[in-house]
Amino acid sequence: MTDWLACGYGGxxxxxxxxxxxxxxxxxxxxxSLRSVSAGWxxxxxxxxxxxxxxxxxxxxxxxxxxxxxGGNDIQAFVCGEDFVLLASSEGLQVWAxxxxxxxxxxxxxxxxxxxxxxxAKALPLVPGGYVELHPxxxxxxxxxxxxxxxxxxxxxxxxxxxxxxxxxxxxxxxRHGQLGHGGLEEEKQARLVEALHGLPxxxxxxxxxxxxxxxxxxxxxxxxxxxxxxxxxxxKMDFIIDPLxxxxxxxxxxxxxxxxxxxxxGHKHARRGAENDEKEFISIQALPALLDFPHGEDIAAIAxxxxxxxxxxxxxxxxxxxxxxxxxxxxxxIILRVITKCITSSFPHHFSRSFTLTECQQRxxxxxxxxxxxxxxxxxxxxxxx
Amino acid sequence: MSGAPCxxxxxxxxxxxAFHQCVLRTGEDGNGHRLDPAxxxxxxxxxxxxxxxxxxxxxxxxxxxxxxSLCDSGETLHDSxxxxxxxxxxxxxSVSVTKEQSPNxxxxxxxxxxxxxEPNCDLDDPDWDQQETKDSPQVPKExxxxxxxxxxLGPSVCMSTAGAVMYRAWEGLHGSSWQAVRPEWRRAFAAAxxxxxxxxxxxxxxxxxxxxxxxxxxxxxxxxxxxxxxxLDNAIPRLISILQxxxxxxxxxxxxxxxxxxxxxxxxxxxxxxxxxxxxxxxxSMPAPCLSWLSTPHALVQPLPVLTEPPLIVFHKELFEPxxxxxxxxxxxxxxxxxxxxxxxxxxxxxxxxxxxxVEVGARYTDTSWGQxxxxxxxxxxxxxxxxxxxxxVGYMAQHQLFDQIxxxxxxxCIPDYCCLGEGDGDNVTINAWLGxxxxxxxxxxxxxxxxxxxxxxxxxxxxxxPDFSSNLYPNPSHLLSNTSQVDIESPxxxxxxxxxxxxxxxxxxxxxxTLFIPRGHWHFVRALEPSISSSFA
Numbered sequence: 001m002t003d004w005l006a007c008g009y010g011g012x013x014x015x016x017x018x019x020x021x022x023x024x025x026x027x028x029x030x031x032x033s034l035r036s037v038s039a040g041w042x043x044x045x046x047x048x049x050x051x052x053x054x055x056x057x058x059x060x061x062x063x064x065x066x067x068x069x070x071g072g073n074d075i076q077a078f079v080c081g082e083d084f085v086l087l088a089s090s091e092g093l094q095v096w097a098x099x100x101x102x103x104x105x106x107x108x109x110x111x112x113x114x115x116x117x118x119x120x121a122k123a124l125p126l127v128p129g130g131y132v133e134l135h136p137x138x139x140x141x142x143x144x145x146x147x148x149x150x151x152x153x154x155x156x157x158x159x160x161x162x163x164x165x166x167x168x169x170x171x172x173x174x175x176r177h178g179q180l181g182h183g184g185l186e187e188e189k190q191a192r193l194v195e196a197l198h199g200l201p202x203x204x205x206x207x208x209x210x211x212x213x214x215x216x217x218x219x220x221x222x223x224x225x226x227x228x229x230x231x232x233x234x235x236x237k238m239d240f241i242i243d244p245l246x247x248x249x250x251x252x253x254x255x256x257x258x259x260x261x262x263x264x265x266x267g268h269k270h271a272r273r274g275a276e277n278d279e280k281e282f283i284s285i286q287a288l289p290a291l292l293d294f295p296h297g298e299d300i301a302a303i304a305x306x307x308x309x310x311x312x313x314x315x316x317x318x319x320x321x322x323x324x325x326x327x328x329x330x331x332x333x334x335i336i337l338r339v340i341t342k343c344i345t346s347s348f349p350h351h352f353s354r355s356f357t358l359t360e361c362q363q364r365x366x367x368x369x370x371x372x373x374x375x376x377x378x379x380x381x382x383x384x385x386x387x
Numbered sequence: 388m389s390g391a392p393c394x395x396x397x398x399x400x401x402x403x404x405a406f407h408q409c410v411l412r413t414g415e416d417g418n419g420h421r422l423d424p425a426x427x428x429x430x431x432x433x434x435x436x437x438x439x440x441x442x443x444x445x446x447x448x449x450x451x452x453x454x455x456s457l458c459d460s461g462e463t464l465h466d467s468x469x470x471x472x473x474x475x476x477x478x479x480x481s482v483s484v485t486k487e488q489s490p491n492x493x494x495x496x497x498x499x500x501x502x503x504x505e506p507n508c509d510l511d512d513p514d515w516d517q518q519e520t521k522d523s524p525q526v527p528k529e530x531x532x533x534x535x536x537x538x539x540l541g542p543s544v545c546m547s548t549a550g551a552v553m554y555r556a557w558e559g560l561h562g563s564s565w566q567a568v569r570p571e572w573r574r575a576f577a578a579a580x581x582x583x584x585x586x587x588x589x590x591x592x593x594x595x596x597x598x599x600x601x602x603x604x605x606x607x608x609x610x611x612x613x614x615x616x617x618x619l620d621n622a623i624p625r626l627i628s629i630l631q632x633x634x635x636x637x638x639x640x641x642x643x644x645x646x647x648x649x650x651x652x653x654x655x656x657x658x659x660x661x662x663x664x665x666x667x668x669x670x671x672s673m674p675a676p677c678l679s680w681l682s683t684p685h686a687l688v689q690p691l692p693v694l695t696e697p698p699l700i701v702f703h704k705e706l707f708e709p710x711x712x713x714x715x716x717x718x719x720x721x722x723x724x725x726x727x728x729x730x731x732x733x734x735x736x737x738x739x740x741x742x743x744x745x746v747e748v749g750a751r752y753t754d755t756s757w758g759q760x761x762x763x764x765x766x767x768x769x770x771x772x773x774x775x776x777x778x779x780x781v782g783y784m785a786q787h788q789l790f791d792q793i794x795x796x797x798x799x800x801c802i803p804d805y806c807c808l809g810e811g812d813g814d815n816v817t818i819n820a821w822l823g824x825x826x827x828x829x830x831x832x833x834x835x836x837x838x839x840x841x842x843x844x845x846x847x848x849x850x851x852x853x854p855d856f857s858s859n860l861y862p863n864p865s866h867l868l869s870n871t872s873q874v875d876i877e878s879p880x881x882x883x884x885x886x887x888x889x890x891x892x893x894x895x896x897x898x899x900x901x902t903l904f905i906p907r908g909h910w911h912f913v914r915a916l917e918p919s920i921s922s923s924f925a
Contacts, residue, residue: 011551012425021547041555042425058425082423157558176564185867209558284758307558 081134219299577615
């Protein structure tokens with residue numbers, strides 16, 4: 001059981017008070033601790049200690065919190081999408097439309113599959129025989145060459161990234177933004193090995209809207225795909241755009257948050273349009289995996305992607321985030337963050353200086369895989385779990 | 388407030404409910420896809436905030452006005468959501484969002500919503516600390532945006548809520564291909580842009596330095612035009628014309644006179660003049676790579692016919708039927724853009740400098756570093772035309788339907804009569820504008836429709852190849868670039884592309900006032916030799 005902190009767009013109440021439109025710094029999503037969470041755009045699903053599943057946010061035409069009545073009392077895992085939710089429970093594997101989750105009536109799920117074992121449920125959206133997407137037709141078969149054992153799957157908006165048991169990465173789907181990592185922009189209908197990562201055992205993969213990340217066993221992060229907001233951690237074309245109401249507004253940091261020394265308070269670095277606007281090299285699309293440099297060469301322990309942003313946690317517990325962050329920091333009208341590798345060391349009132357640890361995974365077998373440590377929503381909110 | 392808010396009132400439907408219905412109803416494409424109801428919820432909130440500020444809708448009437456059906460399943464929004472009159476002051480005491488006594492509509496609505504108790508909500512569940520909803524935790528002052536201490540709260544709520552919809556819809560717009568984007572997303576995006584721009588406009592009217600706000604509002608409107616669909620009877624172009632009257636464009640030369648470095652001022656001014664003003668009579672020669680290619684024994688160059696104001700029948704018989712390219716003289720000599728309102732970059736900037744246009748950045752679109760950006764016409768002219776040699780990469784406003792976006796410019800041109808020939812009728816002519824510095828290149832490619840390329844300012848070098856020799860031109864095998872040749876025709880790699888020199892070509896310098904007829908499928912290569920403005924009719 002862990003405490004979950006949330007950050008990002010909360011104007012519909014999905015992270016707490018709907019009046020607080022932007023949760024700028026991570027703060028607790030609710031008072032108790034939770035087993036797990038998953039975020040859609042308008043609502044968040046929370047799995048409580050007691051095994052109940054609650055939805056918080058815009059559900060059934062209003063901002064509120066409602067208890068999910070499907071899936072009985074024995075919910076194994078769940079994944080939220082924009083219009084549908086995938087639920088694995090003792091009643092089987094079901095895909096429900098959001099409004100149908102909250103009635104006890106005779107509605108049928110949009111898709112129904114066989115029940116999964118607890119072990120299999122951890123691999124969602126992978127299921128025996130294929131995987132489940134959160135839009136029709138939901139179930140898709142997966143065919144891979146002989147001998148490839150699947151381990152984990154990450155789904156982006158239009159692509160999929162698969163991690164095999166031996167640490168290989170396979171991708172397929174639309175490639176128009178380079179998110180497949182094969183060096184071109186062509187679509188792949190069948191799973192294709194990402195050869196650029198050949199020889200590097202990959203520990204974890206993540207897929208954002210139009211980009212992908214891979215974490216190697218050595219603690220390096222590789223990114224590829226669309227970089228229009230800097231979500232790959234590479235130089236991006238997004239300039240700072242000044243808030244026309246208050247161009248000189250300085251950075252505002254709440255008192256209980258420490259910002260790491262190495263990060264520049266980027267609020268002070270507004271590049272004015274036209275003044276010192278030298279055209280630097282920027283990358284819009286990175287079609288091959290690129291290695292990311294973190295400020296101190298730290299080793300990364302876990303990664304996750306939102307729709308247009310990415311987050312990583314280092315082995316010593318620091319959190320890095322980069323990409324599109326309008327609702328996460330210093331939001332004001334149209335301040336869109338440039339590429340940032342920004343370090344936040346947060347000390348919160350009830351979790352003082354606890355840092356995140358990941359047991360060392362020497363071997364690829366991961367007999368007791370670590371709980372998913374954090375999860376990113378499709379639209380710019382992210383939730384972090386501190387232990 | 389008198390005056391301008393009335394303009395807004397004319398622009399918008401009479402109530403938030405009507406706004407909602409107009410946005411939903413526009414267009415007839417209902418293929419069953421429904422957007423997340425949360426989007427419409429936010430749009431309604433933004434609309435309510437806007438209407439409240441405009442004073443069109445009294446609070447007590449808000450309930451009746453805003454009884455909106457959101458879900459297609461027939462569920463209606465709980466009426467008390469918008470029933471502000473039921474909120475007594477006592478309910479607001481726990482709300483410490485604003486310093487002022489009157490809470491803004493967003494907080495009020497949210498308060499109301501959040502305090503509703505659902506029948507199946509287990510109040511005894513210790514997992515849910517119900518204090519959370521009753522106490523309404525303090526939102527720290529520094530984390531509040533313009534809600535705290537802002538003078539006019541209605542527009543800011545409208546703007547932030549509409550902004551959230553804009554960002555959400557933006558993601559819906561960026562799918563795999565533009566054709567596959569659902570029109571519902573585009574309409575929602577346009578509606579959000581409209582609301583946000585209205586909010587900005589209202590804030591600007593009470594601000595000390597409104598210019599930046601007006602410009603931002605125009606920028607938002609342009610985003611709604613470029614990426615959205617027309618809504619509310621073209622409300623966005625009407626809003627733009629209101630905004631432009633508030634924003635007078637500064638004269639470029641007046642500001643240039645204040646350039647800080649006096650010793651370079653004169654040469655800089657001359658360079659600026661050369662870039663911006665129309666000039667005739669200077670002789671420009673062919674680009675050097677082309678000259679050297681022409682002198683090789685391989686080059687097969689055929690003459691290009693020149694016709695002066697041919698009648699339609701002659702055009703049809705000599706050019707359209709045999710699908711032969713030709714240079715046409717005198718067709719556009721009566722255009723206002725060539726006579727009374729002679730086009731130049733300065734003229735364009737004065738008319739529409741604040742408008743946002745898409746610009747292609749990168750040497751050519753076959754390069755991997757090529758990309759598209761949005762910037763105002765003023766910025767484009769400043770960065771990529773006047774100061775083009777200081778930039779790392781070339782910027783080209785290419786193939787953009789500028790005349791649809793900026794109707795004032797449409798008045799300066801006329802569609803040539805020859806456009807009525809061809810597939811379809813003359814009403815479906817796509818008019819593109821091409822603005823850029825010298826050095827912009829369109830690599831050798833073909834288009835599925837015929838084209839009339841009119842040169843308005845500056846000179847371009849054009850080379851043409853017949854589609855009969857397409858195999859000599861080695862089209863790109865990839866699907867995305869299959870209409871583009873792989874050969875760099877200014878320095879062809881004859882080892883890789885040996886058949887290239889066997890293809891006969893026609894070439895010309897396209898001067899201002901001349902028109903080039905490019906038949907359908909005809910390969911063409913265009914290089915601008917100096918800052919140039921063209922328009923094409925397809």
